[in-house]
Amino acid sequence: MEVSKNKTLNSLSADWYTDNKFLKKERNQIFLKSWLLIGSESQISNPGDCFFHSIVDQPIVCIRQEDSSIKTFFNICRHRAGSFKNKQGKNNLLVCKYHGWTYTINGELKSPRGFNKSDTALKELCLKNINTKIWKGLIFINFSDKPKSFGATFNTVQKILSPYKLENFTFDRRVSYVIKSNWKVYLDNFLEGLHIPIVHPELNNIMDYKSYNTKLYKNFSVQSGKLDKSKSPYSQSSNNIAYYFTIYPNILFNIAPRRFQTNIILPLNEKECVVHFDYFFDSICEEEILKDINFSDEIQKEDILICEEVQKNLLSIGFQKGIISDKYETGVKHFQDYIRNSIN
Numbered sequence: 078m079e080v081s082k083n084k085t086l087n088s089l090s091a092d093w094y095t096d097n098k099f100l101k102k103e104r105n106q107i108f109l110k111s112w113l114l115i116g117s118e119s120q121i122s123n124p125g126d127c128f129f130h131s132i133v134d135q136p137i138v139c140i141r142q143e144d145s146s147i148k149t150f151f152n153i154c155r156h157r158a159g160s161f162k163n164k165q166g167k168n169n170l171l172v173c174k175y176h177g178w179t180y181t182i183n184g185e186l187k188s189p190r191g192f193n194k195s196d197t198a199l200k201e202l203c204l205k206n207i208n209t210k211i212w213k214g215l216i217f218i219n220f221s222d223k224p225k226s227f228g229a230t231f232n233t234v235q236k237i238l239s240p241y242k243l244e245n246f247t248f249d250r251r252v253s254y255v256i257k258s259n260w261k262v263y264l265d266n267f268l269e270g271l272h273i274p275i276v277h278p279e280l281n282n283i284m285d286y287k288s289y290n291t292k293l294y295k296n297f298s299v300q301s302g303k304l305d306k307s308k309s310p311y312s313q314s315s316n317n318i319a320y321y322f323t324i325y326p327n328i329l330f331n332i333a334p335r336r337f338q339t340n341i342i343l344p345l346n347e348k349e350c351v352v353h354f355d356y357f358f359d360s361i362c363e364e365e366i367l368k369d370i371n372f373s374d375e376i377q378k379e380d381i382l383i384c385e386e387v388q389k390n391l392l393s394i395g396f397q398k399g400i401i402s403d404k405y406e407t408g409v410k411h412f413q414d415y416i417r418n419s420i421n
């Protein structure tokens with residue numbers, strides 16, 4: 078297969094992947110305005126359960142409330158910007174590590190050590206709330222004061238996913254990978270199947286490459302491919318198709334028979350990102366779970382090698398800009414257009 082036979086398009090230039098000024102723009106104009114996946118409801122089942130996270134340099138704490146709703150706050154004390162003690166599991170109070178102020182789990186200031194609580198300056202000092210939305214057991218946040226409609230993208234995703242009862246899948250574990258590449262190198266790589274026969278011999282062995290296709294939607298795309306039943310590492314089902322959703326900017330849903338996996342890609346700086354794999358299964362046995370996780374890990378390591386090598390090359394004076402096939406890399410083009418159009 079020769080890419081040059083297809084119509085070609087220009088890729089983002091190398092500086093988009095290496096220059097911190099682009100990451101700052103992406104942070105302010107994309108990440109801080111988008112609905113971002115942070116985890117799953119089942120990780121914090123009981124009132125007071127919480128988890129701590131950092132997303133594009135924003136420290137957050139997500140906490141289950143007494144009325145069983147879920148709230149997310151900045152993990153920043155209103156006194157002088159301390160952080161709270163990272164106590165996994167049940168918390169009755171959030172306790173600041175710096176001077177010991179405490180807050181209730183719904184964000185109200187309870188005891189401002191060293192101050193008089195009736196002091197009017199303390200009156201409004203509750204924790205800063207972050208918009209939080211639960212969808213199919215997954216927790217999303219949006220840092221914007223006026224967030225875009227969640228349904229604008231997710232109603233269409235939901236329609237496509239309607240044959241899958243994702244709420245029946247149980248969270249199993251999170252596996253995280255730190256990768257020495259710009260977050261978009263990782264996304265670009267995920268968004269095409271052209272590299273599969275070259276980079277992933279095992280995946281290629283179970284996937285009918287000719288069936289591989291990409292569908293484009295507003296703010297997301299879906300790749301899919303038929304799996305060979307006899308060789309597939311996944312549990313058997315009537316529908317042996319793998320679906321790969323990319324919901325912009327940084328959420329992936331990987332759906333294989335009886336397993337649902339979300340990936341969250343977070344930039345750490347312009348040259349590094351972290352990718353969280355959250356695994357959900359539909360009551361399959363431990364042996365099948367491990368087979369699936371090991372297979373994913375192998376593919377991930379193959380992708381990491383490529384992404385890290387590409388990142389090094391993007392820093393070289395020997396490369397300025399690449400080309401994209403309008404037949405095999407339409408997902409990459411769609412994503413890069415979204416990035417360009419989101420930034421002014």
Ligand code: FES
Pocket residue numbers: 154155156157158159160173174175176177178
């Ligand atoms: S910064 Fe939190 S108590 Fe001082």
Ligand SMILES: [Fe+2]
Pocket residue numbers: 266267272273276277380
């Ligand atoms: Fe890959």
